[in-house]
Amino acid sequence: MIKSILLTLLGVFFILNGLNHFFNSKILEEYAEKRSLFAPKWMLLISGMLLIFGGFTLISGYFLIYGCLGLCIFLIIASFSIHKFWSLKDKQESMMESMHFTKNWAITFELIYIADTVGAPLFS
Structure with missing residues:
Protein backbone atom coordinates (compact mmCIF):
# COMPACT_ATOMS: atom_id res chain seq x y z
CA MET A 1 0.00 0.00 0.00
CA ILE A 2 2.72 2.48 0.96
CA LYS A 3 4.66 1.70 -2.25
CA SER A 4 1.58 2.54 -4.31
CA ILE A 5 1.14 5.86 -2.52
CA LEU A 6 4.80 6.78 -2.93
CA LEU A 7 4.83 5.81 -6.62
CA THR A 8 1.68 7.86 -7.16
CA LEU A 9 3.23 10.90 -5.45
CA LEU A 10 6.41 10.53 -7.50
CA GLY A 11 4.31 10.15 -10.66
CA LEU A 28 11.96 27.60 -19.58
CA GLU A 29 12.87 28.18 -23.23
CA GLU A 30 14.81 31.33 -22.26
CA TYR A 31 16.54 29.36 -19.49
CA ALA A 32 17.45 26.58 -21.95
CA GLU A 33 18.76 29.14 -24.46
CA LYS A 34 20.87 30.72 -21.71
CA ARG A 35 22.39 27.28 -21.10
CA SER A 36 23.07 26.86 -24.86
CA LEU A 37 20.74 23.89 -25.25
CA PHE A 38 20.34 22.66 -28.83
CA ALA A 39 16.82 23.45 -30.23
CA PRO A 40 15.39 24.59 -26.88
CA LYS A 41 11.77 24.79 -28.08
CA TRP A 42 11.81 21.19 -29.36
CA MET A 43 13.73 19.89 -26.36
CA LEU A 44 11.22 21.55 -24.05
CA LEU A 45 8.32 19.90 -25.90
CA ILE A 46 9.97 16.46 -25.94
CA SER A 47 11.04 16.65 -22.30
CA GLY A 48 7.57 17.77 -21.20
CA MET A 49 5.95 14.81 -22.96
CA LEU A 50 8.59 12.46 -21.55
CA LEU A 51 8.00 13.70 -18.01
CA ILE A 52 4.23 13.29 -18.33
CA PHE A 53 4.55 9.81 -19.86
CA GLY A 54 7.01 8.75 -17.15
CA GLY A 55 4.72 10.09 -14.44
CA PHE A 56 1.77 8.13 -15.76
CA THR A 57 3.82 4.94 -15.92
CA LEU A 58 4.76 5.35 -12.26
CA ILE A 59 1.13 5.88 -11.27
CA SER A 60 -0.38 3.14 -13.43
CA GLY A 61 2.41 0.58 -13.34
CA TYR A 62 2.03 -0.02 -17.09
CA PHE A 63 5.23 0.22 -19.13
CA LEU A 64 7.03 1.00 -15.86
CA ILE A 65 10.46 -0.02 -17.11
CA TYR A 66 10.11 2.21 -20.18
CA GLY A 67 8.86 5.11 -18.11
CA CYS A 68 11.73 4.81 -15.63
CA LEU A 69 14.21 4.48 -18.48
CA GLY A 70 12.82 7.57 -20.22
CA LEU A 71 12.89 9.59 -17.02
CA CYS A 72 16.46 8.48 -16.28
CA ILE A 73 17.57 9.51 -19.77
CA PHE A 74 15.87 12.88 -19.35
CA LEU A 75 17.45 13.47 -15.93
CA ILE A 76 20.93 12.52 -17.09
CA ILE A 77 20.73 14.73 -20.19
CA ALA A 78 19.30 17.62 -18.16
CA SER A 79 22.05 17.23 -15.57
CA PHE A 80 24.86 17.60 -18.08
CA SER A 81 23.25 20.03 -20.53
CA ILE A 82 21.27 22.39 -18.28
CA HIS A 83 22.79 22.16 -14.79
CA LYS A 84 26.46 22.71 -15.74
CA PHE A 85 27.48 24.19 -12.40
CA TRP A 86 31.18 23.70 -13.14
CA SER A 87 31.11 26.22 -15.99
CA LEU A 88 29.45 29.10 -14.11
CA LYS A 89 31.31 32.09 -12.71
CA ASP A 90 28.66 33.28 -10.25
CA LYS A 91 29.04 31.32 -6.99
CA GLN A 92 25.37 31.55 -6.01
CA GLU A 93 24.17 30.41 -9.44
CA SER A 94 26.76 27.65 -9.42
CA MET A 95 25.56 26.45 -6.02
CA MET A 96 21.93 26.34 -7.20
CA GLU A 97 22.85 24.42 -10.36
CA SER A 98 24.97 21.95 -8.37
CA MET A 99 21.97 21.27 -6.13
CA HIS A 100 19.80 20.59 -9.21
CA PHE A 101 22.54 18.38 -10.66
CA THR A 102 22.79 16.23 -7.53
CA LYS A 103 18.98 16.16 -7.12
CA ASN A 104 18.65 14.78 -10.66
CA TRP A 105 21.16 12.03 -9.87
CA ALA A 106 19.39 11.13 -6.63
CA ILE A 107 16.09 10.82 -8.50
CA THR A 108 17.82 8.80 -11.24
CA PHE A 109 19.11 6.30 -8.69
CA GLU A 110 15.66 6.14 -7.10
CA LEU A 111 14.09 5.37 -10.50
CA ILE A 112 16.62 2.61 -11.13
CA TYR A 113 15.73 1.13 -7.75
CA ILE A 114 12.00 1.37 -8.53
CA ALA A 115 12.43 -0.27 -11.92
CA ASP A 116 14.41 -3.09 -10.34
CA THR A 117 12.10 -3.76 -7.39
CA VAL A 118 8.61 -2.97 -8.70
CA GLY A 119 8.97 -4.02 -12.33
CA ALA A 120 10.86 -6.98 -13.76
CA PRO A 121 14.27 -7.34 -12.06
CA LEU A 122 16.98 -5.53 -14.01
CA PHE A 123 19.88 -7.00 -12.12
CA SER A 124 19.87 -10.55 -10.76
Whole structure:
Protein backbone atom coordinates (compact mmCIF):
# COMPACT_ATOMS: atom_id res chain seq x y z
CA MET A 1 0.00 0.00 0.00
CA ILE A 2 2.72 2.48 0.96
CA LYS A 3 4.66 1.70 -2.25
CA SER A 4 1.58 2.54 -4.31
CA ILE A 5 1.14 5.86 -2.52
CA LEU A 6 4.80 6.78 -2.93
CA LEU A 7 4.83 5.81 -6.62
CA THR A 8 1.68 7.86 -7.16
CA LEU A 9 3.23 10.90 -5.45
CA LEU A 10 6.41 10.53 -7.50
CA GLY A 11 4.31 10.15 -10.66
CA VAL A 12 2.38 13.33 -9.81
CA PHE A 13 5.70 15.12 -9.26
CA PHE A 14 6.82 14.23 -12.79
CA ILE A 15 3.44 14.99 -14.37
CA LEU A 16 3.35 18.44 -12.75
CA ASN A 17 6.90 19.13 -13.91
CA GLY A 18 5.96 18.00 -17.43
CA LEU A 19 2.91 20.28 -17.45
CA ASN A 20 5.15 23.09 -16.22
CA HIS A 21 7.20 22.63 -19.40
CA PHE A 22 4.06 23.55 -21.38
CA PHE A 23 2.51 26.22 -19.15
CA ASN A 24 5.77 28.10 -18.55
CA SER A 25 7.37 27.31 -21.88
CA LYS A 26 8.64 30.86 -22.56
CA ILE A 27 10.49 31.09 -19.26
CA LEU A 28 11.96 27.60 -19.58
CA GLU A 29 12.87 28.18 -23.23
CA GLU A 30 14.81 31.33 -22.26
CA TYR A 31 16.54 29.36 -19.49
CA ALA A 32 17.45 26.58 -21.95
CA GLU A 33 18.76 29.14 -24.46
CA LYS A 34 20.87 30.72 -21.71
CA ARG A 35 22.39 27.28 -21.10
CA SER A 36 23.07 26.86 -24.86
CA LEU A 37 20.74 23.89 -25.25
CA PHE A 38 20.34 22.66 -28.83
CA ALA A 39 16.82 23.45 -30.23
CA PRO A 40 15.39 24.59 -26.88
CA LYS A 41 11.77 24.79 -28.08
CA TRP A 42 11.81 21.19 -29.36
CA MET A 43 13.73 19.89 -26.36
CA LEU A 44 11.22 21.55 -24.05
CA LEU A 45 8.32 19.90 -25.90
CA ILE A 46 9.97 16.46 -25.94
CA SER A 47 11.04 16.65 -22.30
CA GLY A 48 7.57 17.77 -21.20
CA MET A 49 5.95 14.81 -22.96
CA LEU A 50 8.59 12.46 -21.55
CA LEU A 51 8.00 13.70 -18.01
CA ILE A 52 4.23 13.29 -18.33
CA PHE A 53 4.55 9.81 -19.86
CA GLY A 54 7.01 8.75 -17.15
CA GLY A 55 4.72 10.09 -14.44
CA PHE A 56 1.77 8.13 -15.76
CA THR A 57 3.82 4.94 -15.92
CA LEU A 58 4.76 5.35 -12.26
CA ILE A 59 1.13 5.88 -11.27
CA SER A 60 -0.38 3.14 -13.43
CA GLY A 61 2.41 0.58 -13.34
CA TYR A 62 2.03 -0.02 -17.09
CA PHE A 63 5.23 0.22 -19.13
CA LEU A 64 7.03 1.00 -15.86
CA ILE A 65 10.46 -0.02 -17.11
CA TYR A 66 10.11 2.21 -20.18
CA GLY A 67 8.86 5.11 -18.11
CA CYS A 68 11.73 4.81 -15.63
CA LEU A 69 14.21 4.48 -18.48
CA GLY A 70 12.82 7.57 -20.22
CA LEU A 71 12.89 9.59 -17.02
CA CYS A 72 16.46 8.48 -16.28
CA ILE A 73 17.57 9.51 -19.77
CA PHE A 74 15.87 12.88 -19.35
CA LEU A 75 17.45 13.47 -15.93
CA ILE A 76 20.93 12.52 -17.09
CA ILE A 77 20.73 14.73 -20.19
CA ALA A 78 19.30 17.62 -18.16
CA SER A 79 22.05 17.23 -15.57
CA PHE A 80 24.86 17.60 -18.08
CA SER A 81 23.25 20.03 -20.53
CA ILE A 82 21.27 22.39 -18.28
CA HIS A 83 22.79 22.16 -14.79
CA LYS A 84 26.46 22.71 -15.74
CA PHE A 85 27.48 24.19 -12.40
CA TRP A 86 31.18 23.70 -13.14
CA SER A 87 31.11 26.22 -15.99
CA LEU A 88 29.45 29.10 -14.11
CA LYS A 89 31.31 32.09 -12.71
CA ASP A 90 28.66 33.28 -10.25
CA LYS A 91 29.04 31.32 -6.99
CA GLN A 92 25.37 31.55 -6.01
CA GLU A 93 24.17 30.41 -9.44
CA SER A 94 26.76 27.65 -9.42
CA MET A 95 25.56 26.45 -6.02
CA MET A 96 21.93 26.34 -7.20
CA GLU A 97 22.85 24.42 -10.36
CA SER A 98 24.97 21.95 -8.37
CA MET A 99 21.97 21.27 -6.13
CA HIS A 100 19.80 20.59 -9.21
CA PHE A 101 22.54 18.38 -10.66
CA THR A 102 22.79 16.23 -7.53
CA LYS A 103 18.98 16.16 -7.12
CA ASN A 104 18.65 14.78 -10.66
CA TRP A 105 21.16 12.03 -9.87
CA ALA A 106 19.39 11.13 -6.63
CA ILE A 107 16.09 10.82 -8.50
CA THR A 108 17.82 8.80 -11.24
CA PHE A 109 19.11 6.30 -8.69
CA GLU A 110 15.66 6.14 -7.10
CA LEU A 111 14.09 5.37 -10.50
CA ILE A 112 16.62 2.61 -11.13
CA TYR A 113 15.73 1.13 -7.75
CA ILE A 114 12.00 1.37 -8.53
CA ALA A 115 12.43 -0.27 -11.92
CA ASP A 116 14.41 -3.09 -10.34
CA THR A 117 12.10 -3.76 -7.39
CA VAL A 118 8.61 -2.97 -8.70
CA GLY A 119 8.97 -4.02 -12.33
CA ALA A 120 10.86 -6.98 -13.76
CA PRO A 121 14.27 -7.34 -12.06
CA LEU A 122 16.98 -5.53 -14.01
CA PHE A 123 19.88 -7.00 -12.12
CA SER A 124 19.87 -10.55 -10.76
